[in-house]
Amino acid sequence: MLAGRRVVLGVTGGIAAYKAVEVCRRLVDLGAHVVPVMTEDATRFVGEVTLSALASEPVQRSLWREQDPIPHTALGQQADLVVVVPATARFLGTYAAGISDGLLAATVLATRAPVVVCPAMHTEMWEHPAVQENLATLRRRGVHVVEPGSGRLAGGDVGTGRLADPVDIVAAVTARLARSGGADLAGVTVVVSAGGTREAIDPVRFITNRSSGKQGHAIADAAAARGADVVLVTTVARPVPAGATVVRVDTAAEMADAVLAAAEHADVVVMAAAVADFRPAVAAPVKLRKTDGPPQLVLEPTVDILAELGRRRRPGQVLVGFAAETGDPEERALQKLRSKGADLVVANDVAAPGSGFDGDTNAVTIYGADGRRTVVGLSSKGEVAGAVLDRVVACRAARGPDDVTPPTRSDP
Ligand code: CTP
Numbered sequence: 001m002l003a004g005r006r007v008v009l010g011v012t013g014g015i016a017a018y019k020a021v022e023v024c025r026r027l028v029d030l031g032a033h034v035v036p037v038m039t040e041d042a043t044r045f046v047g048e049v050t051l052s053a054l055a056s057e058p059v060q061r062s063l064w065r066e067q068d069p070i071p072h073t074a075l076g077q078q079a080d081l082v083v084v085v086p087a088t089a090r091f092l093g094t095y096a097a098g099i100s101d102g103l104l105a106a107t108v109l110a111t112r113a114p115v116v117v118c119p120a121m122h123t124e125m126w127e128h129p130a131v132q133e134n135l136a137t138l139r140r141r142g143v144h145v146v147e148p149g150s151g152r153l154a155g156g157d158v159g160t161g162r163l164a165d166p167v168d169i170v171a172a173v174t175a176r177l178a179r180s181g182g183a184d185l186a187g188v189t190v191v192v193s194a195g196g197t198r199e200a201i202d203p204v205r206f207i208t209n210r211s212s213g214k215q216g217h218a219i220a221d222a223a224a225a226r227g228a229d230v231v232l233v234t235t236v237a238r239p240v241p242a243g244a245t246v247v248r249v250d251t252a253a254e255m256a257d258a259v260l261a262a263a264e265h266a267d268v269v270v271m272a273a274a275v276a277d278f279r280p281a282v283a284a285p286v287k288l289r290k291t292d293g294p295p296q297l298v299l300e301p302t303v304d305i306l307a308e309l310g311r312r313r314r315p316g317q318v319l320v321g322f323a324a325e326t327g328d329p330e331e332r333a334l335q336k337l338r339s340k341g342a343d344l345v346v347a348n349d350v351a352a353p354g355s356g357f358d359g360d361t362n363a364v365t366i367y368g369a370d371g372r373r374t375v376v377g378l379s380s381k382g383e384v385a386g387a388v389l390d391r392v393v394a395c396r397a398a399r400g401p402d403d404v405t406p407p408t409r410s411d412p
Pocket of ligand 1: 323
């Protein structure tokens with residue numbers, strides 16, 4: 001699965017360093033060429049010999065090697081991916097600040113390959129604003145953060161900060177490599193809807209919502225970059241991916257027509273648009289006058305496009321919905337997953353800092369009809385798009401293109 005892929009495995013000095021050994025073994029089992037790099041502190045927690053024996057080549061620790069004066073450049077340039085397990089608060093700080101204080105820090109600065117960091121530390125450190133701000137900086141720059149879990153920590157304390165499970169770390173690495181491999185959606189037709197619809201009251205006024213379309217366009221961009229044939233149905237004038245078929249629409253009815261038609265030939269449909277649930281039953285043909293008094297708006301429901309897609313689903317087609325909620329979105333997201341027949345629902349709390357409508361970041365949880373959930377902490381909308389498409393790819397792989405069975409609906 002990872003044959004021919006070169007992974008630099010960075011290990012920094014935290015108690016969870018012993019779990020890097022398990023990550024190393026699993027990556028090697030999947031066929032990756034694993035290049036281990038340890039910080040000096042890491043060697044206090046796990047034996048260099050152990051990692052050297054399990055990895056594809058001996059551990060490297062120093063910037064100062066006689067036979068190779070600039071080891072970090074080669075490590076960074078040749079890597080297909082760099083993963084840091086565990087990533088201590090100190091490592092995250094030096095990386096965010098761009099300080100190359102050792103071989104590993106120099107390597108992550110010298111690479112253009114994707115970087116995955118897996119933080120692990122005590123809860124107090126994890127929650128410290130300095131650490132969270134460093135993580136936000138790294139996320140904004142496209143670094144993938146595998147969030148720590150909650151559980152028993154060193155010294156017997158219990159809380160957030162425990163290194164993610166090695167299985168989940170390897171899954172994140174595999175997904176990121178598939179993405180950077182470039183073509184895991186080659187030949188796949190992906191329809192994406194984006195933006196908020198506008199429902200006319202009269203020729204000059206309309207009802208709309210705060211959607212900027214940025215998340216939907218980011219999904220279209222990411223899908224195109226991964227080789228998909230993209231059809232983008234959008235209400236907003238934003239840049240579109242080269243080669244995509246773009247359909248500009250305004251109203252929920254126009255969006256329904258365009259999406260349902262495109263979906264007849266699609267393998268994946270992502271409903272990122274904020275579609276009006278109701279529209280004025282009659283739009284006044286001429287501008288309403290103030291002197292006529294407050295208009296009595298009679299509203300009627302629009303077509304629920306996602307639910308309709310669920311009813312018309314083609315064999316093997318993957319359907320993705322969004323749930324922008326205020327407050328904890330879990331319950332409503334799970335309910336939408338079931339009621340609309342979607343495979344995935346991407347939920348966010350639009351009232352939470354950094355995950356509102358018009359920003360460049362988002363924080364989401366992706367709920368699957370298979371019971372799996374993926375938490376994507378505050379990240380760029382491009383990074384969120386990548387995580388959504390990773391789950392789409394996983395759905396397609398699990399189902400197979402000719403499988404006509406609808407997804408099993410179970411609560412996690
Ligand atoms: N959606 C749709 N057609 C509609 C309304 C919503 O396809 N007429 C899609 C959205 O694009 C999104 C998902 O359904 O992917 C959830 O949208 P949301 O507005 O959150 O859900 P609603 O079913 O409208 O429920 P509510 O507004 O009560 O939360």
